[in-house]
Amino acid sequence: MPAILNETCQSLLKEGHHIVTWFLVILGWIIVNRLNASREKNKDLRELIESIRSETVDIERLGIAYHSTQSQKFETTEHDIIVRIDRVLSRLDYIEPKFCQHELIEFKKAITLSNFQAGSSNRQRYDIGSEFINNIRGTSKDLCSALERKFHSLY
């Protein structure tokens, strides 16, 4: 009887050893998998934020050029600015609803609230160092900084 008991215990220990080994393998796989997924998510978000930052800088350049010159192609630039801003809106919403909303509204207002889509006769040209142009630069910088801060607060 003790011999049978001893044999059963040994068999169970052997099986238990296998179970522990498998458990550790699966646990390790789950941890590595989650870490990889998290790294990929961070990478995707980083790329998305970088694309928004780059688009913001492009819109800033277009906005400054639009308001500081008397180009005859202003209607094409107006359309381009509106479409690009709309693209930034959709990308920000994709990250998180209301993501950097205040900063984006201020940036959009700096370019499109005054002297925008005003028709050739109503348009004014601002000096490159004017408060109007500096406001476009400032709000663009605020938006880029807010994007950076949000990224670091999320991850």
Next chain:
Amino acid sequence: MKTINISTEFSKFPAGRVISDGPFSGQRFRDEIMAPALKAGGDVQVILDGTRGYGSSFLEEAFGGLVREHGFKADDLLKKIKFVSSRPIYIEEIKGYIRDAGNIK
């Protein structure tokens, strides 16, 4: 509730502040579409989707101008107008113009 779809009832390319800026300005939208709908009574639903985007000058004149030029109270407008948009930021921007026009913080 009256529903106004800007892209189908006004233009896919709304642009400009005042009528002299172009045929699809904020002033024209406000005077010919928004104000009459509000004056008819009841709530008004405004669908913002479907256009190529909105300049702030258009939005400010179209909605902030309802307070300035037509004498609507900002509080009433915020209750009566329901905005629909896949870009919630436009809704916030418009509400900001209505609040600013009515000096509401």
